Amino acid sequence: MKSRFTFVGLCALSSCAIAATDLPPILVSATRSEQPGLDIPTATTIIDRRTIDGTGARNITDLLHRIAGVHVSDSVGDGGSASIDMRGFGGAASSNVAVLIDGRKINPATDTGTLYLNSVDLDEVEQIEIIHGSAGVLYGNQAVGGLINIVTSRATGRSRQLVVGAGSYDAWEIGARLSEPLGELAVLSLHAERRDSDNYREHNASRLERYSGRLEVTHTGGFSYLDLERLNDYVQTPGALFSDELKDDRRQAVFPDDYLDTTSTVLRLGTRRRLNTQWRFEGEIAWRDDHRDFEQSFRGFPGSPSTQDRESTEVSPRLIGVLGDTTATLGIDYLTTDYRLVTAFGPQGDEQAITAYYAQLTHAVTDRLSVTGGIRHALVDNEIDIGAQPVSIDDAVTVASFGLVYRPDTAWRLFLRADQNYRFAKVDEHTNVPFGQPIGLDTQTGVSYETGAEYRHGGLTLSASAYLLKLRDEISFEAVSFTNVNLPRSRRIGGTLSFAADLSPTLGVGAAVEYIDSEITSGVHEGSRVPLVPMQRANLYADYRPWDAWLVRLDVEHVGAQYLGSDFSNSAPRLDDYTVANLAAHYDRGDWRLTAKVNNLFDERYSETGASAFAGDGFIPAPERNFWIGASYRFEE
Numbered sequence: 001m002k003s004r005f006t007f008v009g010l011c012a013l014s015s016c017a018i019a020a021t022d023l024p025p026i027l028v029s030a031t032r033s034e035q036p037g038l039d040i041p042t043a044t045t046i047i048d049r050r051t052i053d054g055t056g057a058r059n060i061t062d063l064l065h066r067i068a069g070v071h072v073s074d075s076v077g078d079g080g081s082a083s084i085d086m087r088g089f090g091g092a093a094s095s096n097v098a099v100l101i102d103g104r105k106i107n108p109a110t111d112t113g114t115l116y117l118n119s120v121d122l123d124e125v126e127q128i129e130i131i132h133g134s135a136g137v138l139y140g141n142q143a144v145g146g147l148i149n150i151v152t153s154r155a156t157g158r159s160r161q162l163v164v165g166a167g168s169y170d171a172w173e174i175g176a177r178l179s180e181p182l183g184e185l186a187v188l189s190l191h192a193e194r195r196d197s198d199n200y201r202e203h204n205a206s207r208l209e210r211y212s213g214r215l216e217v218t219h220t221g222g223f224s225y226l227d228l229e230r231l232n233d234y235v236q237t238p239g240a241l242f243s244d245e246l247k248d249d250r251r252q253a254v255f256p257d258d259y260l261d262t263t264s265t266v267l268r269l270g271t272r273r274r275l276n277t278q279w280r281f282e283g284e285i286a287w288r289d290d291h292r293d294f295e296q297s298f299r300g301f302p303g304s305p306s307t308q309d310r311e312s313t314e315v316s317p318r319l320i321g322v323l324g325d326t327t328a329t330l331g332i333d334y335l336t337t338d339y340r341l342v343t344a345f346g347p348q349g350d351e352q353a354i355t356a357y358y359a360q361l362t363h364a365v366t367d368r369l370s371v372t373g374g375i376r377h378a379l380v381d382n383e384i385d386i387g388a389q390p391v392s393i394d395d396a397v398t399v400a401s402f403g404l405v406y407r408p409d410t411a412w413r414l415f416l417r418a419d420q421n422y423r424f425a426k427v428d429e430h431t432n433v434p435f436g437q438p439i440g441l442d443t444q445t446g447v448s449y450e451t452g453a454e455y456r457h458g459g460l461t462l463s464a465s466a467y468l469l470k471l472r473d474e475i476s477f478e479a480v481s482f483t484n485v486n487l488p489r490s491r492r493i494g495g496t497l498s499f500a501a502d503l504s505p506t507l508g509v510g511a512a513v514e515y516i517d518s519e520i521t522s523g524v525h526e527g528s529r530v531p532l533v534p535m536q537r538a539n540l541y542a543d544y545r546p547w548d549a550w551l552v553r554l555d556v557e558h559v560g561a562q563y564l565g566s567d568f569s570n571s572a573p574r575l576d577d578y579t580v581a582n583l584a585a586h587y588d589r590g591d592w593r594l595t596a597k598v599n600n601l602f603d604e605r606y607s608e609t610g611a612s613a614f615a616g617d618g619f620i621p622a623p624e625r626n627f628w629i630g631a632s633y634r635f636e637e
Contacts, residue, residue: 029129029149031329031360032103032138033282033320034272039370040362041403041415043452043465043496045069045130049153052125053593060117060128060150066557066582068512068539069132069146069496073532073608075620081235081260082117083609086132086146087448087469088492088518090532091565091611092476096423098135098143101150104268104286104314109141109335109354109426118208118233119264121193123161123177126153132496133467134448136421137374137401140333140356144421144446145469154216155179155189160635163193168626171197182215189214199235200623203253206235221274231264237296240610240618243573250605250621255297262292283317299615304344312337325364329374332357341428349385354378354424360401372417373402380424380443393430395443397422403450413454420447425475429484442486446471459502466495478566489522490530506546512539525568532609534577536560551586564618565611572617578606591635597628 028034029044045067057063061082065072071093074082085093099107099117106116128150135143163175175193182188195208212229237260238253245252270284290310297303318331333356340349360374375398382393403417425441452465469492477484494517500510514537518530529535537560543553558579564572581601587594603625610619 028103028151029131029135029138029147031320031327031362032318032331033280033329039405039407039413041372041405041417042135042450043069043132043415043463045132047128047130049126052122052128057122059122060120060125063122063128064148066539066541066555067130068498068514068537070130070148071534071537071559073620074622075237075609084148085533087144087467087494088516088530088533089145090476090518090530090562092474093145093532095142095426095475096144098139098141098147099150100139100148102152103149103316104284105142107142109337109352109424116231116233116262116264118210119229119231119266120150120152121175121177121191121210123163123175124152124191126151132465133417133450134401134419134421134446134469136399136419137358137376138329138360140358140376140378140422141354142423144423144444144471155187155214157181157187165630167197167628169198169200171195185219186215186217189216201238201251201253201621203236203238203256203258206233208233219273222272222280224271224273225269227266227268227270229264229266231262231266233260233262233264235260239297240620242616242618246607246619246621250624254299255303258295258297258303260292260294260296262290264288264290278323279319279321281317281319284314286314288312288314298613299618306341306343308342309340310337327362329360330358333378347385348428350430351383351385353381368407369404371402371404373400375400378422378424382430384430391440393440395424397443397445399445411455411457413456414452416451418447418449421445423475425484429475429477441475441484442473444471444473444475444486446474459508461498461500463498464495468493476568478568487520487523487525490518490520492519492530493517507542507544509542510540514538520568528568528570529563531563531567531570531612532565532575534560534562549588553584553586555582555584556580559608563612565609567612572612575607575610575619578604580604580606591633593632595628595630595632598625599623599628600625 047063052063061072061074064070064084069086071085072082083093084097084099086097089096094107098105101120106119128148131147133146135147139147158181159179161177163173165173173193173195177191179187179189191212193210198205209232214225214227216223216225237255237258239255239258241254266286266288268284268286272282274280292308294306294308295303313336315334316331318329321328336353338351340347356376356378358374358376360372362370362372364370377398379396380394384391384393399420399422401417401419403415406414423444425443429441446469448467448469450465450467452463455462471490473486473488474490475484476487494515496512496514498512502508516533516535518533520526520528520530538558540556541553543551545551556579559577561574561577563570563574582597582599583601584595584597600623605624606622607619608622610617
């Protein structure tokens with residue numbers, strides 16, 4: 001019998017570091033199904049449950065903060081509204097990466113406001129799969145820079161879990177989870193949690209309440225499930241500071257009345273069923289209702305109470321077939337959304353429908369060589385309501401991909417791939433009420449060329465990858481003119497080098513370096529760098545196990561200088577580069593784990609993000625040195 005009780009002592013907002021594990025036999029994101037042993041032509045990172053347990057991370061943002069190829073910046077401080085950037089998109093980052101929970105996108109296709117990273121509890125996560133680079137054929141809209149799929153664990157028996165905690169910035173949390181078999185074929189899982197914190201700055205308090213339940217029934221050839229979730233997420237937003245304000249008091253707030261108060265309800269029904277020896281069917285139907293009350297101010301323009309409502313229905317059936325040496329995935333994605341935004345400038349809305357048909361084939365040509373190809377056709381229909389006369393904006397796009405994987409021996413893996421991608425403009429990009437921007441933007445399209453090599457032998461792992469990403473009509477936002485724009489042509493050239501090695505049975509080290517050259521290559525801003533994209537990022541870690549029960553880990557992250565958001569002329573002061581070190585220690589005794597952490601070990605004063613606007617240049621200060629200690633005890637049956 002095993003039970004889990006977790007007590008967290010002094011805790012603070014932490015940025016934790018992790019290392020990628022060896023590629024597991026099942027990569028769900030490769031075919032949108034659990035297909036063991038499939039090799040896909042792309043760079044991937046897998047964060048398994050054992051690695052997650054070893055980090056002490058409180059949320060998804062903490063976990064992703066030190067992953068090579070993933071740039072995380074948090075403008076609020078609670079982790080739920082952080083921006084995740086892959087392949088250098090800066091202010092439009094969250095619109096160019098697909099973030100999914102069990103294959104369902106949590107960053108909405110309708111507006112750019114929220115990633116909803118707080119809609120999953122890290123304790124429920126089985127593994128996190130990261131596809132670096134374009135995934136336009138298999139996942140479609142927004143999967144331009146990469147994809148992050150958060151795979152939750154399935155309850156298979158009786159278990160109990162209680163979580164309580166307290167920490168710096170007057171933070172505290174309490175949560176409970178249980179699973180109970182209902183006969184021999186069904187399992188009921190329930191979860192509830194509450195988290196409160198004043199966070200690092202003044203007027204920066206956050207409160208999270210989350211309740212969820214899952215009923216899973218096993219049947220011949222597979223299983224079916226019903227998920228229900230309710231999320232209440234409230235956070236105060238203190239605003240960006242000018243440089244003189246930053247020097248005077250990093251914790252002060254400039255907008256003492258601003259806040260975001262979000263309520264989200266999700267109902268999801270899904271099934272996995274084997275049809276015969278070759279084919280199986282998988283599919284989900286999800287309904288989601290989001291309501292947000294908020295007030296957001298700009299310098300010289302005080303905010304006023306506003307609301308945002310979104311109701312969406314998503315249907316995603318697919319067939320997966322294993323036909324000798326060929327694996328096929330055939331599917332349909334359908335998403336319909338009714339969106340309404342009401343502010344002091346007037347209401348705007350959008351009834352949007354996106355339909356896509358896709359197919360992907362992976363064929364093992366020989367024992368050493370496999371090829372993957374696919375095609376997707378997508379259509380979008382917008383009925384935009386911004387005045388007396390609704391405006392209809394429709395578009396369609398077809399993208400394709402082709403790649404190969406070659407394994408000259410058991411240690412080496414080489415891949416080469418070309419993948420087309422696209423992103424439809426969202427409603428708040430199509431329209432701009434107060435400044436009279438014309439309604440309608442072009443669809444962003446692009447193609448990514450990627451290659452890489454991996455070597456794994458004994459305790460040594462080496463990898464290198466390089467890419468060229470070329471875009472037409474990249475959708476971006478200029479805060480200086482307060483308009484949404486298409487950048488005619490832009491491109492990214494980049495690559496990553498990494499290694500991990502077990503130097504001895506007790507000492508392991510690893511490092512990764514990422515380079516991105518993101519440039520606008522035509523139009524008014526030709527030759528400028530894309531704002532909020534550091535050219536260099538680096539990660540370094542060392543873990544030491546003096547005894548079997550002990551682990552001491554040092555993580556260091558370096559982020560290069562970057563232009564402020566919306567500074568397309570590259571003329572404003574830049575965000576300085578910064579280097580942050582985190583130190584953690586774990587001690588295991590039976591079912592107990594004791595943890596101590598020091599985040600921002602050398603008390604670096606830095607900002608992860610900021611923006612250049614008509615009122616001036618603003619910076620969002622990151623937390624100073626902070627601490628975390630905790631203990632956990634598990635109980636499962």
